[in-house]
Amino acid sequence: MLKIACPGCGVRNYTEFRYAGDANKVRPAHQVRDLGEWYDYVFLFDNPKGPHREYWQHVLGCRQWLVVERDTATNTVQGTRFARDGGGE
Amino acid sequence: MRFLGTRYSAAALVRHALSGAAWPPAWRSPQPKSSYDVIIIGGGGHGLATAYYLAANHGVTNVAVIERAYIGSGNVGRNTTLVRSNYLLAGNTQFFEYSLKLWEGLSQELNYNVMLSQRGQVVLAHDPLQLDGLARKGNIMRLNGIDAELLDRGEVMRMLPYLDYSPRARFPILGGMLQRRAGTVRHDAVAWGYARAASGFGVDILENCEVTGFERNGSRVTGVKTSKGSIAAGRTAICVAGHSSVLAAMAGLRLPIESHLLQAFVTEPIKPFVDHVISFGAELFYISQSDKGGLVFGGHIDGFNSYTQRGQFPRVQTVAECAVALMPSISRLRLLRHWGGIQDMTPDGSPFICRTPLEGLYFNGGWCYQGFKATPAVGACFAHTIAHEEEHPLVRHLSLERFRQANGHDEYGLGNWTYKQ
Ligand SMILES: Cc1cc2nc3c(=O)[nH]c(=O)nc-3n(C[C@H](O)[C@H](O)[C@H](O)COP(=O)(O)OP(=O)(O)OC[C@H]3O[C@@H](n4cnc5c(N)ncnc54)[C@H](O)[C@@H]3O)c2cc1C
Numbered sequence: 001m002l003k004i005a006c007p008g009c010g011v012r013n014y015t016e017f018r019y020a021g022d023a024n025k026v027r028p029a030h031q032v033r034d035l036g037e038w039y040d041y042v043f044l045f046d047n048p049k050g051p052h053r054e055y056w057q058h059v060l061g062c063r064q065w066l067v068v069e070r071d072t073a074t075n076t077v078q079g080t081r082f083a084r085d086g087g088g089e
Numbered sequence: 090m091r092f093l094g095t096r097y098s099a100a101a102l103v104r105h106a107l108s109g110a111a112w113p114p115a116w117r118s119p120q121p122k123s124s125y126d127v128i129i130i131g132g133g134g135h136g137l138a139t140a141y142y143l144a145a146n147h148g149v150t151n152v153a154v155i156e157r158a159y160i161g162s163g164n165v166g167r168n169t170t171l172v173r174s175n176y177l178l179a180g181n182t183q184f185f186e187y188s189l190k191l192w193e194g195l196s197q198e199l200n201y202n203v204m205l206s207q208r209g210q211v212v213l214a215h216d217p218l219q220l221d222g223l224a225r226k227g228n229i230m231r232l233n234g235i236d237a238e239l240l241d242r243g244e245v246m247r248m249l250p251y252l253d254y255s256p257r258a259r260f261p262i263l264g265g266m267l268q269r270r271a272g273t274v275r276h277d278a279v280a281w282g283y284a285r286a287a288s289g290f291g292v293d294i295l296e297n298c299e300v301t302g303f304e305r306n307g308s309r310v311t312g313v314k315t316s317k318g319s320i321a322a323g324r325t326a327i328c329v330a331g332h333s334s335v336l337a338a339m340a341g342l343r344l345p346i347e348s349h350l351l352q353a354f355v356t357e358p359i360k361p362f363v364d365h366v367i368s369f370g371a372e373l374f375y376i377s378q379s380d381k382g383g384l385v386f387g388g389h390i391d392g393f394n395s396y397t398q399r400g401q402f403p404r405v406q407t408v409a410e411c412a413v414a415l416m417p418s419i420s421r422l423r424l425l426r427h428w429g430g431i432q433d434m435t436p437d438g439s440p441f442i443c444r445t446p447l448e449g450l451y452f453n454g455g456w457c458y459q460g461f462k463a464t465p466a467v468g469a470c471f472a473h474t475i476a477h478e479e480e481h482p483l484v485r486h487l488s489l490e491r492f493r494q495a496n497g498h499d500e501y502g503l504g505n506w507t508y509k510q
């Protein structure tokens with residue numbers, strides 16, 4: 001089973017977390033009116049087969065948002081940290 | 090030109106039995122040529138069907154299907170084989186009915202028994218709102234000339250007596266909708282039948298050959314790089330199921346797609362018991378019985394993007410819970426096998442069959458749960474799109490640009506990225 005080491009709670013089964021998508025995406029500034037930028041942000045994905053930086057929320061634990069580096073071809077997790085410490089976007 | 094091999098028939102069977110001669114391979118295994126009019130990347134059901142209809146409907150026979158592994162190794166050989174045409178949205182209703190009509194004539198057309206079994210599918214309703222929804226869908230189907238019957242609780246009980254109707258049932262069954270023409274198809278036979286028929290028209294099927302990049306001339310795609318060298322193509326078509334984003338990246342494109350793992354399950358074989366296809370209404374869960382006797386079932390994707398083709402155990406558990414909630418009598422059956430396949434997931438749950446921003450490059454992908462039943466219609470409509478350099482009328486709503494135009498095509502009405510809800 002995929003395990004994620006929450007920096008707050010320790011190693012837990014992935015079922016305690018909620019997957020929340022690509023953490024490399026940069027949200028356009030709130031006042032951006034170019035719909036193309038929003039389209040990119042909402043709809044387009046690199047979706048790589050290999051290393052991927054992604055958000056997970058520890059919904060059944062400390063409820064913190066995490067940035068997890070995982071290889072999508074093997075499910076090997078390379079690193080986990082709190083999203084609030086940066087490393088997302 | 091057609092059917093370079095032996096035509097299958099009762100007479101051929103007798104002839105071969107008496108002479109003891111070996112049957113010729115069902116399709117040729119040629120060396121790659123240096124160029125083709127059309128190259129199709131991906132030898133799954135969709136790629137092979139597209140090659141077949143290019144030849145059969147459009148006379149385009151200088152075609153190669155390039156498959157990185159062997160024919161049938163992808164989702165075409167991993168799915169749960171359900172075919173049906175009970176879709177609600179304009180566009181979907183007609184497309185999936187076209188597909189079911191093609192299934193109904195496919196064994197004859199291909200001279201290959203794909204074992205279509207129109208055993209009927211019952212979708213269950215567990216609350217009045219769901220039953221109203223099924224009535225609405227059924228009416229839309231009937232207005233389109235598609236068979237649909239609304240069942241009340243008593244009718245479902247007579248038809249499917251082994252479901253849980255007790256007062257303790259977690260999700261009481263109020264009724265359901267029956268499509269009699271829905272059923273199952275032998276999935277491997279679909280790959281082999283299309284491969285054989287396409288090969289018979291002269292299409293080259295190149296197995297164990299991986300596409301690793303595209304040849305470009307400005308914004309035009311002029312061929313592919315493969316593990317066996319470069320091959321030129323007038324037109325190039327992507328048909329790689331869960332790997333659409335990987336191929337798109339080779340062409341410098343990003344897609345509205347995430348790749349996800351879907352599991353399927355089969356139990357040890359038992360005597361004939363489940364005569365129909367049954368879809369649970371309280372969760373995404375469906376079950377049928379194979380000719381070998383195993384109960385075949387499936388549920389949701391695992392829930393996070395993945396290319397591993399290896400399912401996570403918690404999903405085995407939740408799917409088994411659905412099975413037992415619906416049919417308590419199977420609780421002691423043992424699971425024989427379970428496996429996974431990688432499928433594209435799109436924001437609205439609908440696929441893409443279209444041109445791309447690059448000239449000479451065509452795209453069929455984004456097939457979430459519903460790609461197997463669509464196989465013949467995908468083949469016919471994608472072949473048309475490639476041959477005419479313009480989308481077939483039945484797939485005009487399936488363009489890559491639809492999200493930019495706020496034109497998502499969301500059959501289940503669950504909003505953006507169905508799986509994330
Ligand atoms: C577990 C499971 C159950 C399902 N159940 C159903 C169902 O009951 N009903 C239904 O309608 N649909 C179902 N589906 C969906 C359906 O199986 C797929 O949508 C459909 O098979 C996809 O089209 P395909 O047959 O062409 O895919 P595939 O058979 O996967 O073909 C794609 C091919 O592309 C090849 N490829 C990938 N990359 C490259 C490359 N670089 N170079 C060359 N070749 C490449 C792959 O090896 C593969 O053979 C299910 C899917 C899964 C995983």
Ligand SMILES: [Zn+2]
Nearest residue numbers: 006009061062
């Ligand atoms: Zn935690």
